Structures are given as structure tokens and as C-alpha cells.
Amino acid sequence: MNADAVIIRVRGLKTRFGRQVVHDDLDLDVRRGEVIGIVGGSGTGKSVLLRTIVGLNRPAAGRIEVFGQDLAVLPEAERRRLERRWGVLFQDGALFSSLTVAQNIQVALREHLHLPQPLQDEIASLKIVLVGLPADAGGKFPSELSGGMRKRAGLARALALDPELLFLDEPTAGLDPIGAAAFDQLIRRLQRSLNLTVFMVTHDLDSLHAICDRIAVLAERRVIVVGTMRDMLAHPHPWIREYFHGPRARAALGAPAGLAAVDDRS
Amino acid sequence: MAAGGFSTSQERGGWVLRGGGRWDVEHSAALDAALRALEPAGMRSLSFRLGEIERLDTAGAWLLHRTLRQLAAAGIACDLAELRPEHQAMLEQVAIGDRPAPAVPEPLPPLLAVIARLGRGALDVRREAEQLLGFFGAVSAGLLRTIVQPRRLRFTSFVFHLERVGLNALPIVGLISFLIGVVLAYQGAVQLQRFGAQVFVVNLIGVSVLREIGILLTAIVVAGRSGSAFAAQIGSMMVHQEVDAMRTLGLDPMDMLVLPRILALVIALPLLCFYADLMGLLGGGMMAWLVLDISPGLFIERLNQSVTVWSFLVGMIKAPVFGFVIGLIGCLEGLRVGGSAESVGRQTTRAVVAAIFLVIVLDAVFSIFFSLVGV
Numbered sequence: 001m002n003a004d005a006v007i008i009r010v011r012g013l014k015t016r017f018g019r020q021v022v023h024d025d026l027d028l029d030v031r032r033g034e035v036i037g038i039v040g041g042s043g044t045g046k047s048v049l050l051r052t053i054v055g056l057n058r059p060a061a062g063r064i065e066v067f068g069q070d071l072a073v074l075p076e077a078e079r080r081r082l083e084r085r086w087g088v089l090f091q092d093g094a095l096f097s098s099l100t101v102a103q104n105i106q107v108a109l110r111e112h113l114h115l116p117q118p119l120q121d122e123i124a125s126l127k128i129v130l131v132g133l134p135a136d137a138g139g140k141f142p143s144e145l146s147g148g149m150r151k152r153a154g155l156a157r158a159l160a161l162d163p164e165l166l167f168l169d170e171p172t173a174g175l176d177p178i179g180a181a182a183f184d185q186l187i188r189r190l191q192r193s194l195n196l197t198v199f200m201v202t203h204d205l206d207s208l209h210a211i212c213d214r215i216a217v218l219a220e221r222r223v224i225v226v227g228t229m230r231d232m233l234a235h236p237h238p239w240i241r242e243y244f245h246g247p248r249a250r251a252a253l254g255a256p257a258g259l260a261a262v263d264d265r266s
Numbered sequence: 267m268a269a270g271g272f273s274t275s276q277e278r279g280g281w282v283l284r285g286g287g288r289w290d291v292e293h294s295a296a297l298d299a300a301l302r303a304l305e306p307a308g309m310r311s312l313s314f315r316l317g318e319i320e321r322l323d324t325a326g327a328w329l330l331h332r333t334l335r336q337l338a339a340a341g342i343a344c345d346l347a348e349l350r351p352e353h354q355a356m357l358e359q360v361a362i363g364d365r366p367a368p369a370v371p372e373p374l375p376p377l378l379a380v381i382a383r384l385g386r387g388a389l390d391v392r393r394e395a396e397q398l399l400g401f402f403g404a405v406s407a408g409l410l411r412t413i414v415q416p417r418r419l420r421f422t423s424f425v426f427h428l429e430r431v432g433l434n435a436l437p438i439v440g441l442i443s444f445l446i447g448v449v450l451a452y453q454g455a456v457q458l459q460r461f462g463a464q465v466f467v468v469n470l471i472g473v474s475v476l477r478e479i480g481i482l483l484t485a486i487v488v489a490g491r492s493g494s495a496f497a498a499q500i501g502s503m504m505v506h507q508e509v510d511a512m513r514t515l516g517l518d519p520m521d522m523l524v525l526p527r528i529l530a531l532v533i534a535l536p537l538l539c540f541y542a543d544l545m546g547l548l549g550g551g552m553m554a555w556l557v558l559d560i561s562p563g564l565f566i567e568r569l570n571q572s573v574t575v576w577s578f579l580v581g582m583i584k585a586p587v588f589g590f591v592i593g594l595i596g597c598l599e600g601l602r603v604g605g606s607a608e609s610v611g612r613q614t615t616r617a618v619v620a621a622i623f624l625v626i627v628l629d630a631v632f633s634i635f636f637s638l639v640g641v
Contacts, residue, residue, distance in 0.1 A: 097606035113291065119298045123291070126328050129363040139370070143605030162291045162323035193359040194324065195352065 007032045007165060007197050008053060013062035015045065015052055022048050024221040026062070032164075035191055035198040036226075037208045039243065040218030046201040047091075049218065050167055053199070054088055055079070066165070084112055086165040087158030091173065093150035095142040101128065101153045102138035108160045127156040132186055148179045152186075159190070166191075168200040172207050184210045205244075205252035217243075269293050270319070270326060272300065280311040286318030289326025297326065301333045306340050317348030327353070327360040335364070401598045405528060408520045412529075423526040431492040431527075432534030436541060438491070439484050443542040446479055447471060447549025455558050464558045468568035471550035473577055480543040481581040482629060485588040488535060489621035493596035496527050497617035500600025501610040509601070519601070528593035535589030536582055543581060576641045584632050588625050595621045 008030035015023045022045035030036050038046045051057045053064055055071055064071055069082060095104050102124040109115045109123060128138050131152040142150055151171060158166060171187065172180035188211045191198050202208060208215055209229060216226045219239050225231065232244045243249065268287035275282055289297060306312070314334075322330075337344050349357070374382060412419050454467040500523055503509050509519050547569070554560040560568075599617035603609045 098608040109291070113295065115291075115295045116298065119294060122328060122332070123294075123325055125365070126324060126360065126363040129365050130324070130359070135365045141606070143609075159324075162325060193355050 005032045006030065007067060008199065009065040010053065011063045013052065013064065014060045015048055015057060016060050021221060026222045028216055028223050028226070030197060030199055032197055033195060034213040035200060035211050037212035037215045038199070038201045038218060039203070039208065039215060041239065044218045046218055047169055050169055050199065050201050054086065054167055055083070084108070084161050085163055086167060087161065087163040088167040089151070089154045089158045089169060089171060091169045092147070093142065093154030095150060095153055095157065097142050100139050100141055101133070101145070101156070104153065104157045105160045107157070112161065127159055130190070131156040131159070132182065148175050151175065151183065162194065163196070165197045165199065168198060170201055170203065172202065172204045180204060180206065181210070187211055205249050209252060268320070270297050274304070280313065281309045282313045282315060284318065285314065285316045288321045289319050289330070290321050290323040291325035294325040294329060297329050301329055304333065306337060306342055309342050311343040312337060314344060314346045315348050316346065316353065317350065319353060322353040322356050324356065324360055327356045331357060331360050331364060398595070398598060402594060404520060405524060405594060408525050412525060418521055419529070420522060420526050423522070424530055427527050427530035428534055431488065431530050432537055435488060435491055435538055439487050439538050439542050440545045442483055442487060443480060443545040444549035446483060447475060447546035448553045450474060450479070451550040451553035452557060455554070465560065465568060467554055467558060468560065468565055469572035471547065471554070472569045472573040475546035475550065476543055476573055476577045477580050478629070480546050481539045481584050481588065482625070484535065484538045484542045484585070485592065485625045486622055488531065488538065488589070489592045489625060490618055492531060493592045493621040494614050494618045496593065496596030497600040497614040498610060500597060501603035501613050504601065504603040505605065505607060505610060524597045527597055528590060531589035531593040532586045536585035539581060539585040543578065580636055580641060584629065587628060591624050591628065592621045595624065
């Protein structure tokens with residue numbers, strides 16, 4: 001497997017709801033093993049893009065290939081097989097509220113792989129600890145968890161089948177700064193040790209800075225730039241300038257110090 | 267790529283386990299069984315040669331880790347050889363996650379479990395009765411407040427709910443009453459014909475529809491339609507913290523949500539009941555005409571002789587009470603929703619079941635009352 005291989009290839013994507021066109025002629029490549037952050041103003045269709053790639057929205061036109069396969073033309077059974085190779089973390093975890101955390105994690109193991117129950121229990125408790133939840137969280141129901149814990153539990157469920165590709169929808173939104181930083185580190189650590197490709201929709205400049213290898217900017221219904229943090233800081237587009245040079249950005253990136261840190265990484 | 271597997275053999279230096287293929291979650295069931303069946307008897311050491319493993323994910327690494335731990339506990343010296351660095355990293359990652367699972371409390375013996383369940387159920391019933399009584403008090407106080415200060419009533423919301431629970435229920439209530447009238451007339455006719463007393467079918471229809479069937483059917487349909495809707499609407503507002511938001515804005519959910527709904531039902535149910543009575547009599551009358559040749563003129567005449575105004579009033583007096591109870595329970599169950607979407611469904615079901623149950627209990631109480639006062 002080529003390290004630079006493209007794992008998601010989007011070409012000429014057009015999505016719309018009724019008359020409102022969200023994306024028009026959108027192109028995007030995501031490479032294997034990278035963490036890509038998707039940014040854009042509110043309503044530019046970041047989450048819609050994620051949903052469209054994983055097949056929850058049907059595009060009006062265009063081609064989406066994941067793992068080199070065009071999802072739109074794939075037979076149902078093949079598609080199901082492919083879907084097992086990715087995991088999705090929704091904004092608020094989207095845990096099944098009638099199941100405990102451990103059962104949430106085991107759903108896919110049971111439905112797809114029919115693993116014996118003792119092994120399911122072992123895998124669930126392993127994942128629970130891996131995402132940094134206390135060991136007794138497995139028996140709790142989602143309504144008994146805090147927002148941050150629900151995110152972690154959602155991540156554990158997304159990782160249940162050991163996917164190669166992980167979709168995260170605003171993973172740090174609603175977390176306190178310490179919790180958000182810990183979540184960033186968790187994603188980075190899991191990404192490295194499990195060799196994941198991560199597609200992350202986020203607003204969090206700290207996450208972008210801390211864990212994203214590349215950043216894709218959505219504006220004017222397409223991806224206008226893809227590049228590293230340094231590319232973003234140097235880009236002349238007015239929205240990007242405002243986003244990455246605004247007061248919050250300066251605080252997050254530590255202005256010149258941030259630049260230096262980016263230099264070290266690249 | 268090959269399925270994950272391993273083989274053990276005895277070589278010069280001791281026992282050797284050679285693993286290969288894909289040690290991943292897809293093949294974990296077979297690996298799990300094979301590794302559990304690994305018989306360490308007679309081994310003093312076991313050398314793992316794992317260079318042939320193509321893919322090792324957390325599930326595979328966990329199985330490897332677990333086996334190593336079990337062998338170590340059995341006093342067998344293990345060493346890992348030829349493990350790829352990325353697999354080594356995965357194994358270390360999994361080792362971090364190996365914590366003893368918290369003890370699950372022992373389930374009670376079956377007989378005791380049944381008794382415990384019964385006890386919990388009884389306590390639940392008591393708590394619910396208390397809550398219902400408390401809510402009844404709160405709603406009554408709210409109603410009195412509204413009577414003193416009519417401006418507190420959310421008039422728009424009241425009218426909106428009146429349309430939903432009253433006007434929109436007309437087709438279904440009318441249809442059901444009409445059909446029951448038809449059935450009643452037909453079945454009554456078959457029985458009464460044997461005694462040559464078919465003309466009394468008018469009495470049967472008149473008394474049963476006006477006193478009982480019209481109001482009971484209406485109440486049951488409304489409990490299913492509107493009681494459930496109240497519980498689900500308020501319940502999903504609870505899930506999304508809308509009710510809490512209302513409180514923080516200084517708005518009283520009692521005024522905003524509960525009273526308009528309950529008042530709408532109290533007003534709508536007598537109207538619906540009247541309509542149901544008419545449709546029931548119409549259905550019965552039509553069937554009497556078709557099957558028994560009782561002409562509409564004769565039907566009305568017999569009806570006049572057989573029913574008094576009290577037969578009609580008995581039904582109508584019950585209507586606002588039933589409306590109040592259905593609304594009360596619908597709103598209470600909605601407000602009792604906590605946290606999850608599942609809870610909305612549960613409380614909605616409870617609202618319907620409890621409302622229908624209470625309606626029928628109250629109907630029995632009313633019968634006793636009316637027979638005591640001699641109506």
C-alpha cells in the first residue's frame with residue numbers, strides 16, 4: 001500500500017437541498033494516513049460534505065470514491081463491506097440511547113461479525129479504556145454521561161471495527177479547553193498507533209494546529225484551498241486571512257511563535 | 267490476504283508458536299477460540315514468532331496480549347520474536363487498555379427477582395399516584411389563577427390546540443361512532459327479533475349510545491390521539507431542554523404548555539361527545555331502517571319515549587371530566603420524560619394506557635354515582 005495513496009477522492013461534487021445549492025463542482029483528495037481538517041464558515045456545508053462522503057446524502061452530481069470504489073454504483077453488499085472500513089463520530093456522539101455504552105460499542109461486532117459474547121465484552125472494555133473513559137462507564141446509559149464522555153463513547157463506537165478511516169464531526173465542540181486538548185491528543189495518539197486516516201470537520205483552531213496535517217477550506221461552494229497550516233497563514237483569500245489571522249487565531253497560534261511551531265512540523 | 271491463524275510446534279529450544287495472516291477483528295472469533303483452546307500443559311516456555319502477521323489491529327493485539335498474560339500467569343516464560351515495529355506499538359497500546367473490568371453485580375435468584383420486581387412496581391404505582399395527585403393540585407391552582415386573571419391564558423395556543431384535538435378529530439370520532447351504532451343496531455336486532463321485540467332496538471341504541479358508548483369511544487379515541495400527542499410534544503421538548511429554557515426565561519410551563527392543552531380538551535370533549543352521540547344514533551337509525559324496517563319517523567318517536575334528557579346529560583356531564591383527566595395525564599407523562607429519546611416513547615405509551623384506564627375507572631364511578639342519585 002502506497003503511503004501517499006488517495007483514500008477519498010471527490011470530483012465535481014454537487015449537492016443541493018431543494019433550490020439551495022450547497023456544493024458546486026467540489027474537488028477534494030484525502031491521502032492515506034493523514035489527518036485532514038475541514039474548515040469553513042457556518043452554512044458552507046462542512047457537515048453536509050461529511051455526510052455525503054459516508055453516503056447519508058445523495059449528491060446531485062459528481063463522483064465520490066472511497067478506498068478507490070465509487071460508492072454510488074457499488075452493489076449493496078459490497079457497499080456494506082466498505083462501510084465497515086470506516087467509523088463516524090457524530091457531533092453529539094449519536095449513541096443509541098436505549099443501549100449502554102458497552103452495548104453501543106458491541107452493536108457492530110455483533111451484527112457484522114457475530115463474535116462470541118466474552119470476546120465482545122473484552123473488546124468493548126478495551127475500547128472504553130483506549131478512548132480514556134473510566135472502566136465502569138461501559139454499563140452506563142448515554143443519558144447518564146456528560147457531553148465529553150458521550151463524545152468519547154461515540155469515538156469508541158466508531159473504532160469498534162478497527163476502521164482505517166475515521167470521520168469526525170466537530171469532535172471538540174462543546175468541550176472545555178482541557179477536555180478538548182485531551183481529545184485532540186487522544187485522536188492523534190489513536191491515529192498514529194492504529195494508523196488511521198482522519199477526516200475531521202472542525203471549528204477549533206487549536207485542533208487544527210495541534211493535529212491536522214492538512215487543512216481544506218470550504219467557501220463559495222467548493223474547496224478553495226488545501227494545504228498545511230503554513231499555507232493557510234500565507235494565503236491571500238480574505239476569508240482565510242480573517243479566519244487564521246483573527247484575534248482568536250492569534251491567541252490560538254501564538255502569532256509568530258505559532259508560525260515557528262508550524263515550521264518545525266513541516 | 268490470508269485469514270489469521272497460528273500453529274504450535276515443539277522445536278529444539280522449546281515450544282514455538284508461529285502466527286500469520288490477518289489478526290484483525292474480522293478473524294477474531296476464530297482466533298479467540300483457537301487461542302482459548304491453546305493447551306499449555308507440558309510447556310515450560312513458548313516463543314512467539316509473529317513476523318508473518320500481515321495485519322494486527324486492536325482486536326488481534328488484544329487476543330495476543332490476553333494470551334501472553336494468561337501464559338505468564340500459568341508460569342510459562344514467553345518471548346516475542348520477529349514482531350514488526352508497528353505491531354509492537356499496537357501491542358503496547360492495547361496493554362494500556364488492559365484494566366480489570368468492574369465487577370457486575372450478581373443477578374438475584376429468579377424467585378427473588380420476581381418479588382423484587384413486584385415490590386418495585388408497587389412503589390412505582392404509589393409514586394405515580396402521588397405525582398398525579400400533586401400535578402392535579404398544581405393544574406387546579408393554575409386553572410383558578412387563570413379564572414381570576416383570564417389574561418394569563420395563552421389564547422392563541424388554546425385555540426390552536428382546540429383545533430387539533432377537537433376539529434381535527436371529527437372525522438375519526440364520527441366514523442367510529444357511526445359504525446358502532448350500525449353494529450349495535452344489527453346485533454341488537456338479531457337478538458330482539460327472537461322475542462318479536464325488535465322495536466326495542468331503538469331503546470337499546472338510544473340509551474347505550476347516549477349514556478355510555480358515545481362518550482367512552484370519544485374519550486378512548488381522544489386519549490389515543492391527543493393524550494399521546496401531548497406526552498410526545500412535551501416529552502421531546504423536555505429532551506431538548508426547551509422546558510428548562512422556558513423556566514429560565516421566567517415563563518411558567520404550566521401556563522405555556524399544560525393549561526392551554528388541558529382546557530382545549532375540556533372544551534373539545536363535550537363537543538366531540540355530542541357529535542359522536544349524533545353519529546351513533548344516525549348509524550343505529552339507518553341500520554334499523556334497513557334491516558328492521560323501522561322508519562325514521564318511528565325511530566324518532568320511539569327514541570322520544572325511551573330516552574330522557576338525563577340519558578343525554580349523563581354522557582355530557584362525564585365528557586369534560588374525561589377530557590381533563592386525559593389532558594392531565596398526557597401533560598404529566600410528557601413532563602416526566604428524562605434525557606433520552608427512548609423515554610419519550612415509554613412515557614407516551616404510559617400516557618395512553620393510564621388515560622384509558624382512568625377513563626374507564628371514572629366511568630364506573632360515575633355509574634355508581636348516577637344510580638345512587640337515581641338518574
